[in-house]
Amino acid sequence: MTxxxxxEFHQQHQELARAEAQRLFAQKAVLxxxxxxxxxxxxxxxxxxxxxxxVRRELQQLQAPTEK
Incomplete structure (x- = not known):
């Protein structure tokens, strides 16, 4: 991939990746x-x-404040 x-790929999928990371992170309290x-x-x-x-990077950003 150039x-x-x-x-381009990043721009097209950024919001979806962020939403997916938020969905995954929301399950942390449940599971x-x-x-x-x-x-x-x-x-x-x-x-x-x-x-x-x-998605992994977005998830890491969501977790960063809670790991302090």
Whole structure:
């Protein structure tokens, strides 16, 4: 993927990736101790891989304030 097409892909999927990360993060309180394994499986099943990486980054940003 060229950097131009990578940037295009990112722009096209940013909002969807953010929404998916928020959906996954919302389950943390529900699943509690089981959340980590569940979210890992959810991320593993996302395709294509660049989209899964975007969701993972968004999820990391959502978690950052709670880990302090």
């Amino acid at each position: 950097s131009a097409s990578r940037a 509690q101790g089981a959340w980590l394994n569940w979210v890992a499986a959810q991320l593993y099943n996302l395709r294509p891989a660049p989209y899964a990486s975007m």
